[in-house]
Amino acid sequence: MSLIQISQVSKQYENGFRALHPTTLTINSGEFTVILGPSGAGKSTLLRLLNGLETPSSGQILIANRQLTLENQRRLRAEIGMIFQEFNLVSRLNVMTNILIGRLYHRAWWESLFYLFPKKDYDLAHWALARVDLTEKAWNRASKLSGGQQQRVAIARALVQQPSVILADEPVASLDPITAEEIMKLLLEICKNDGVTVLASLHQVGLAFQFADRIIGINRGQVVFDGTAEQLWIEQDKLQTIYRREDGSLDESFNMEVALAQ
Amino acid sequence: MRALTWKWHWPSRNGSLPLSFIILLLTILLMLGSTASLVEVDLVRIFKSTGKLLGFAQQLITIPEWSYLPTLGTKMLETLEIAFLCTTLSLILSLPLGLLAARNSSPHLIVYHISRNLLSLMRALPEIVWALVFVSAVGLGPLPGVMALTFVTTGFMAKIFAESIEVVNSKAIESVAATGSNWLQLVTFAILPEAFPDLISTFFYIIDHNVRAATIIGLVGAGGIGYELVMSLRLFNYSRLMLIMLSIYLIVTILDRLSDQFRKRVI
Secondary structure, X not given: OEEEEEEEEEEEOOOOOXXXXXXXXXXXXXXXXXXXXXXXOOHHHHHHHHOOOOOOOEEEEEEOOEEOOOOOHHHHHHHEEEEXXXXXXXXXXXXXXXXXXXXXXXXXXHHHHOOOOOHHHHHHHHHHHHHOOOHHHOXXXXXXXXHHHHHHHHHHHHHHOOOOEEEEEOOOOOOOHHHHXXXXXXXXXXXXXXXXXXXXXXXXXHHHHHHOOEEEEEEOOEEEEEEOHHHHHHOHHHHHHHHEOOOOOEOHHHHHHHHHHO | OOOOOOOXXXXXXXXXXXXXXXXXXXXXXXXXXXXXXXXXXXXXXXXXXXXXXXXXXXHHOOOOOHHHHHHXXXXXXXXXXXXXXXXXXXXXXXXXXXXXXXXXXXXXXXXXXXXXXXXXXXHHOOHHHHHHHHHHHHOOOHHHHHXXXXXXXXXXXXXXXXXXXXXXXXXXXXXXXXXXXXXXXXHHHHHHHHHHHHHHHHHHHHXXXXXXXXXXXXXXXXXXXXXXXXXXXXOOOHHHHHHHHHHHHHHHHHHHHHHHXXXXXXX
16 A cells, blocks of 8 residues: 655755656555665755655645645654654654653643653654663753664654554664664664554665665666566666666775675 | 065965955055044153043042942942843843844834834934933933943844844745745744854843943943942042042953853753
8 A cells, every 4th residue: 555655756856956856656564665876876965855845846745645745744754753864853852752852742732842752652652762762861962872772762763653654764774784674674673563554764885784674776866666676686787776876887895785784 | 477585475376366356455554544543642742641540540549438339339239230220121132133133033124124224213322312302301310221221232233133133044944835834934943043152152242242331321320320420520539530440341351250150050
């Protein structure tokens, strides 16, 4: 069943840079999809378009059959969890408050003003904390946590939104390889056990092969591959098209990424 | 090829000072040179007046009028009260004004420009001028002092708040926005917590400033220790003057230390 439908969506920034050429894609419910490509390929732009952090220059986006517009943007955002490369927590707030931020859409203005949350929100937050294995850090300041722990908090914040989909924009790019794999495993687990669709952008081929149900290869703002990890593994030339530069040479990261993957 | 071989070089492409920096330095020197005569900065005159200044200092070395202490205490308390009251009132006014006057938190560009202009207007004249205006409006006493000081302080505090808010990590704001939060929630859960250390620093700086400002506006009859200060000066009552100056120095120093301690704990 399709959860996200992107029809002819493109993005051109004010400085004239075309980050995404008209693209049509369908993301299926319950799948772990990886958007793979080198830096600057348009992966972040695609993800940011899906929850309205960027507005498309053309085309339309449907999420659970509702069109993403300025009017229903907040409502749809509340149903979409988003995690970022640099975690983007509110560093001076404690872990619990950072997680409760995921419930803000459901809180009245006066509750937000006085930092008041009902018990059911706390129950959800405790459940999410246990899910990411950080129960003992609930009252620590977010800035005191390691990178991996901060990303787990960000995942917990997304979980309390009770989302239908989690958008992960380079979720492990700022982490060491071991922590990166842990975070990817956690996301996969959330996808498979909790039925949350995960759409993650990555530049590491190895991680994509290891975790993705489906890989969407993107290069210079265009989708150049769409299929399973096995298909990409067999068609190595497709892998090269993902990493091919405008002048025909391969992106520096390609050899390293492939070596790591093998 | 370099014409001169120096042992030291500046960290620029050709090892010399950037041209823009040299121009800036020359401009400042030129401005200083041309304005010195305008404002009668005259080294000879300053040197000649040293004797008089020392004479004044000598007058201050006298037996303090201890019986004056209770009055001094009351007046000092009044000045402190004015300072604290004004700072608190300004804080309450500055938070919303600062949010409206910061590019990243203002709900609309028009609101931003209106708030910025309003704040400039409030800061345009010094406290003492506003105090004179309010004294003629509501009469002598602490009230016009409070009004004047609150007015000007709000102009300053809100401007500094706005600038602190503008440098808040935009990624934190974005991630809170990505959960479907509204404007108020962005302010309370991202902008204010991230700007908090700067806001506290500003608050303490303003208290410090306001204790001194509250003294000055006392000069025009707006209550507090300032009025005592100017009367003692006019009547050549050095045994009082000395006590007054000493007490102002003490209070400012104590406040400085207290705010330092508090800031360390909070930040």
